[in-house]
Amino acid sequence: MDQIAVMSERKKSIISSVALLTIFLAVWQLSVKTPAPGAKAEGLPGPMAVASRAWEMVSDPFYNNGPNDKGIGIQLGYSVGRLLIGYTAAALVAISLGVMLGLSPGFYRALNPYIQVLKPISPLAWMPLFLYTIKDSSQSAVMVIFMSSLWPILANTAFGVAGIKRDYLNVSALLQLSWFKRLWKVILPAAAPAIVAGLRISIGSAWVAIVAAEMLIGGTGIGYFVWNEWNNLQLTSVIFAILMTGFVGLLLDTGFGSLAKTLTYKE
Amino acid sequence: MSFLEVETVSKYFSEAGGQRLCVFKDVRLHIEKSEFVTMVGHSGCGKSTLLNIIAGLEKPTEGAVILDGREVDTPGLDRMVVFQNFSLLPWMSVYENIRLAVKAAFAQWEARKINDYVQRYVNMVGLAGSETKRPAALSGGMRQRVGLARAFAVQPKVLLLDEPFAQIDALTRGTIQDELMRMWTATRNTVFMVTHDVEEAILLSDKIALMTSGPSAQLAEIVEVTFPRPRVREEVLDLAEFARIKKHVINFLKNCVRERPANDTTFGTDALVVTRRVAAKA
Numbered sequence: 001m002d003q004i005a006v007m008s009e010r011k012k013s014i015i016s017s018v019a020l021l022t023i024f025l026a027v028w029q030l031s032v033k034t035p036a037p038g039a040k041a042e043g044l045p046g047p048m049a050v051a052s053r054a055w056e057m058v059s060d061p062f063y064n065n066g067p068n069d070k071g072i073g074i075q076l077g078y079s080v081g082r083l084l085i086g087y088t089a090a091a092l093v094a095i096s097l098g099v100m101l102g103l104s105p106g107f108y109r110a111l112n113p114y115i116q117v118l119k120p121i122s123p124l125a126w127m128p129l130f131l132y133t134i135k136d137s138s139q140s141a142v143m144v145i146f147m148s149s150l151w152p153i154l155a156n157t158a159f160g161v162a163g164i165k166r167d168y169l170n171v172s173a174l175l176q177l178s179w180f181k182r183l184w185k186v187i188l189p190a191a192a193p194a195i196v197a198g199l200r201i202s203i204g205s206a207w208v209a210i211v212a213a214e215m216l217i218g219g220t221g222i223g224y225f226v227w228n229e230w231n232n233l234q235l236t237s238v239i240f241a242i243l244m245t246g247f248v249g250l251l252l253d254t255g256f257g258s259l260a261k262t263l264t265y266k267e
Numbered sequence: 268m269s270f271l272e273v274e275t276v277s278k279y280f281s282e283a284g285g286q287r288l289c290v291f292k293d294v295r296l297h298i299e300k301s302e303f304v305t306m307v308g309h310s311g312c313g314k315s316t317l318l319n320i321i322a323g324l325e326k327p328t329e330g331a332v333i334l335d336g337r338e339v340d341t342p343g344l345d346r347m348v349v350f351q352n353f354s355l356l357p358w359m360s361v362y363e364n365i366r367l368a369v370k371a372a373f374a375q376w377e378a379r380k381i382n383d384y385v386q387r388y389v390n391m392v393g394l395a396g397s398e399t400k401r402p403a404a405l406s407g408g409m410r411q412r413v414g415l416a417r418a419f420a421v422q423p424k425v426l427l428l429d430e431p432f433a434q435i436d437a438l439t440r441g442t443i444q445d446e447l448m449r450m451w452t453a454t455r456n457t458v459f460m461v462t463h464d465v466e467e468a469i470l471l472s473d474k475i476a477l478m479t480s481g482p483s484a485q486l487a488e489i490v491e492v493t494f495p496r497p498r499v500r501e502e503v504l505d506l507a508e509f510a511r512i513k514k515h516v517i518n519f520l521k522n523c524v525r526e527r528p529a530n531d532t533t534f535g536t537d538a539l540v541v542t543r544r545v546a547a548k549a
Contacts, residue, residue, distance in 0.1 A: 167350065167352060167354040168354070168356060170324055170342075170348075170350075170354065171354050171356065173323075173324065173342040174322065174324075174342045174343075174344070174346070174347060174348055175344065175367065175368055175371040175372075175421075176342065176343060176344055176371060177367075177371055181371075185356075185359075185367060186356065189356070189358040189359075190356075190358070192358070263358075265357045265358040265401070265403070266357060266401070266403035267357050267403060
């Protein structure tokens with residue numbers, strides 16, 4: 001296909017996207033009953049109401065009027081902060097353990113049954129245990145993130161390392177590389193595409209989990225914000241916050257997408 | 268005592284059902300310093316396995332490899348391999364691939380010296396200008412040039428060439444063989460090569476070791492090639508002696524193929540009949 005055809009394909013899909021959005025917004029707006037002036041709004045708010053609320057929140061994202069009234073930027077900041085702590089810890093543990101598992105098939109076989117049992121557990125199911133042992137709701141939420149990120153990274157790292165071509169390991173053996181160089185120059189770069197795929201999957205599931213965890217623990221974060229606004233019957237805020245979680249999730253995924261591109265190699 | 272001694276090495280693979288398959292048996296091969304020795308044999312005679320055993324990447328079932336008076340059974344920088352499939356690290360550039368090896372071999376050198384040295388080898392194999400390219404962007408011939416540069420740069424006691432030109436197109440193959448000859452003439456490394464290519468073996472080697480077919484392959488004969496060096500391809504190919512050696516080797520390879528009864532589908536050793544076995548030299 002030539003360049004022009006590709007461009008027009010892309011243009012077509014952009015136009016379709018915009019058209020779909022317009023239709024969706026129009027149907028949404030039309031299905032919403034506009035309340036009589038002075039009367040209380042009933043049913044779902046329309047897109048115009050959400051947009052005006054969104055504008056309000058985005059124009060002052062960092063205000064802080066006490067525990068139940070913080071700007072959306074602050075709330076998202078709390079959530080992203082928890083995400084980064086739990087996720088980074090999980091990545092460090094999972095990649096180290098995954099490399100060990102990938103390099104020793106015996107160890108892999110011994111641990112695999114436990115991994116298979118632990119993997120399908122909803123990360124939120126651990127919450128009571130964390131609350132009981134850690135006795136801090138915010139740290140418990142971080143641990144939920146840890147649990148949700150751990151398994152995909154671990155499984156992908158072990159898989160990627162176990163599948164490293166014999167040739168590359170032979171080269172590192174012939175060159176008598178120290179274990180540190182072997183790890184940094186051969187094993188990790190060779191398994192990088194698989195590891196980054198695991199990182200990408202788990203940042204998505206961790207972001208999904210943090211919203212739910214924050215609804216449970218309360219206090220701060222975008223999940224708590226959604227729940228709090230629901231209690232206030234501020235559906236415009238709820239809808240906008242939902243959209244924001246989607247937007248942040250997209251940003252995180254795009255970041256890992258471009259990381260994956262730089263770390264992939266052609267043989 | 269020779270520089271590199273393969274002392275009655277045998278290799279068995281264990282198969283499903285607990286049976287052992289003998290790949291080759293009691294191979295005894297002595298290589299002198301600065302000698303270029305090539306092993307020729309059919310697929311399955313275990314010549315690449317033998318090369319891996321010398322490299323330390325595989326263990327012999329019986330026997331030992333002695334290099335410069337010391338037994339070697341693990342890989343080391345004193346033996347570098349040039350692989351049939353190049354085995355370059357695809358996430359590193361040409362330059363980085365060679366530098367990794369140089370840094371490993373000469374850890375005490377300072378960065379400047381390492382860089383100059385790596386560049387010299389890049390230039391030597393004619394890859395100046397392609398330093399930052401990754402292997403995937405190179406042709407097979409260019410990749411193997413990197414492989415050769417990496418191996419020579421380490422200055423090993425023994426160079427092990429595992430069918431180094433098998434995956435390179437025929438037109439380029441000759442050029443790279445010439446380059447290998449040139450590099451070898453300059454360094455006089457001890458070389459052990461395995462190949463299918465009879466002409467290549469005669470052109471490059473001082474001695475050609477002929478293996479019978481596997482299983483239970485044996486080193487049958489060593490053919491000496493005494494053409495003066497440096498050799499020029501066009502001149503060597505025209506020599507009557509070249510034709511004579513080529514005929515001898517090809518006849519050997521033809522005659523050592525084992526025949527199986529037409530209706531027999533098993534691969535057991537008993538089912539194989541040696542039509543003719545050249546008496547192994549002691």
